[in-house]
Amino acid sequence: MKPTYKIMTAAVLITGSLWGGSLFFGEADGAGVGNQPGTSEDPVVTKSYVDQQIQKAIQGGTIATQAPAATPTPAATPTPTATPSQNKGDEVEIVDVKAGQTLIAGAGAEFIVRAGKAAIYSQDSNGVADLTDGADLVNGTAVPSNHLLSFPRAGRGIVVQEGQTGGLVVMVRGAYTLK
Numbered sequence: 001m002k003p004t005y006k007i008m009t010a011a012v013l014i015t016g017s018l019w020g021g022s023l024f025f026g027e028a029d030g031a032g033v034g035n036q037p038g039t040s041e042d043p044v045v046t047k048s049y050v051d052q053q054i055q056k057a058i059q060g061g062t063i064a065t066q067a068p069a070a071t072p073t074p075a076a077t078p079t080p081t082a083t084p085s086q087n088k089g090d091e092v093e094i095v096d097v098k099a100g101q102t103l104i105a106g107a108g109a110e111f112i113v114r115a116g117k118a119a120i121y122s123q124d125s126n127g128v129a130d131l132t133d134g135a136d137l138v139n140g141t142a143v144p145s146n147h148l149l150s151f152p153r154a155g156r157g158i159v160v161q162e163g164q165t166g167g168l169v170v171m172v173r174g175a176y177t178l179k
Helices: 003-024 047-058
Strands: 092-097 102-105 109-115 118-121 128-130 135-137 148-151 157-160 168-173 176-178
Touching: 092 102, 092 157, 092 176, 102 109, 102 168, 157 168
Parallel strands: none
Antiparallel strands: 092 168, 102 157, 102 176, 109 148, 109 168, 118 157, 128 135, 128 148
């Protein structure tokens, strides 16, 4: 066989193979029709539907149809009398602590100082657990803003730091007393 015939035969065979292969594998379905978005196996949902389902899961199976009312902040009393909280569950309450007041935690309470400069208050040598840094904060230690503080026993708390004229805004979960 002559070399030109060999080259021509090879070119025809390669071209024919490519053409035949493209006919055989001409349709690309991806992963299959059953996995396409919008089918009953994989429905397309809207953001509002997802938000409703998240709210339903958070609220324990009920969807609120009205906007929740704002949580009122407790009024600060001018006298240093104790004001016990009514917060017994997992609800977060915003508490305003004025200069000279002490926010005492109940056993198992959690605080986050959102505004102002606070210091730890403790009558004994044990401190308060700063869960954000993994540290133990003893009496008089400055509290970092936006850190989660855990109070394992009642009687410990936070005060407005010396020299600060403004108060504190604290997120509280659990029982507390404002003195």
